[in-house]
Amino acid sequence: MIEGVYVGWEAVRECFSLDPAVAYLNHGAFGAVPLSVQRAQQRLRDEVEADPVRFYSVGLTERVAHTRRHLATFLGADPDASALVGNTTIGVATVLNSLDLREGDEIVTTEHGYGAVRLAVEAVCARTGARHRTVPLPLAPTDDEVVAGITEAVTGRTRLVIVDQITSPTARLFPVARVVAALRPADVPVLVDAAHVPGQIPVDVTALDAAFWTGNLHKWAFAPRGTALLAVSPEWRERIRPLVVSWEQPAGFPANVEWQGTLDYTAWLAAPTALFTLRTLGVEVVRAHNAELAGYGQRAVAAALGGDAPTGAPGLAMRIVPLPGGLAGDLAGAARLRQRIADELGVEVAVNPYRDRGLLRLSAQVYNRAEEYDRLAQRLPGLIATLA
Incomplete structure (x- = not known):
């Protein structure tokens, strides 16, 4: 013991x-996923199969919005400034898709970043002619080393900085609030990759004041896989381009990001049960x-x-x-x-x-x-x- x-x-x-x-x-x-959450999702799947037309046609966007409000509140995020997405990688891809990158522009990440994010950045840079700058950091950097390394890598061509709140390969807690504050005078937007944050540590997304924050709830918050949140600051909301254009495109953010036709929404709708389970424990x-x-x-x-x-x-x-x-x-x-x-x-x-x-x-x-x-x-x- x-x-x-x-x-x-x-x-x-x-x-x-x-x-x-x-x-x-x-x-x-x-x-x-706890059994209680599996069963909640299965009940929702049964509801879909009992009458698919009714499930997708009657009140589904409102149910998704209700779930989003529940999850966003748990994370200290503004529900109206957040969108449900399938995972953090999709959240990152949505942000990258919303940038008007040109040749010579730069995106800054760190050596501790997640591999799929690195590949996404490299893909958008290859398509647009932008440049990917990777900040080298020790295996166990101090907070000062993280902040200094990132700020020193930023130039007048930097269009986005991506920094992990909890790094995936190295399990480090990075001082993202300090990074955001340090880059604010230069007006450089920061995307916080918080894939491992929801449920694992306390977070107040609004207080971080980053341009973008995205985190999974299917890792440490017991939600079904495919449940994540993307929070966007006010100045960026009108510029968000969803990866899929759907019938909710005229509604704007966040509905145009969330709605993807016949997507399986049962994971999202079961997520409040996951938070109930976590709170019960x-x-x-x-x-x-x-x-x-x-x-x-x-x-x-x-x-x-x-x-x-x-x-x-x-x-x-x-x-x-x-x-x-x-x-x-x-x-x-x-x-x-x-x-x-x-x-x-x-x-x-x-x-x-x-x-x-x-x-x-x-x-x-x-x-x-x-x-x-x-x-x-x-x-x-x-x-x-x-x-x-």
Whole structure:
């Protein structure tokens, strides 16, 4: 038993349909949906199939708007300045689609950014002639290093800065409010990639005052996969171009972003049940439990590998453990190692390359137990030895 971890979590495991033979230590990848939320979504699917015309034709936009108000309020965002989207990557793509980029313009990201976002930026730059500038940062940068690195990379041609609130491959908490404030005098818009924020840490989107903020609710807020929010500042709302033009185009933002005809809206409509589940368990209690357990897992695995791990932010439920040099140093190698850990050890983890070195990322959620991290710590060195 870990000090500070509530003993009742063993019973909570029964609220999920995860395979008991697998230690699922990778909640940060795709989340895990509680049974209560699965059932709520299934009832909505049954409603669709009972009368599809009625479901899509009578009051659906109002139901989506009601859900958006519920989720936005939880995140401290303005419901009328937010739109539901399928995931953070779609939120980023929507913002990129709304920029009038020209040859020589620049988009700034950091070395800690998510791979799919990097690919999206590179694609829009290739199409428009804009330039992608990547800010190099240490594995465990200080807040001052993050702010200085980004601000020094900004030029008179910078049209957008994308910064992670919680970085995906490196599990760092970045000072996004400071970045936004530092760039405000230069009138450079900031897009906050908050894929891992909703549910994991407290957030007040309005107070951040970024031009754009987008985060998933299907990771740490128990929502069905395909549920995310894109918040947009007042000066940008009229300029948002949806990725799909639909019958709600004349309505403008946010309805023109949300409505995509026969999209499966049941994930969004079931999301309030997810927040109810989270609140029932106790939002702060869950956060404290997850952060404590993630720290325990990081220490156990790092010690087993004979090394130290970067100190993570106290409130994060994701931690990283650097792997031995030369292991999983690229995407292909990281994918192979992750699969071997899953197949041979029965443990799901994330493995990401960073500067030619692999990083093992561990997550913690209410269904996890300390013994699962201990099992990984005991068996991972033997697996790695076979790769030497």
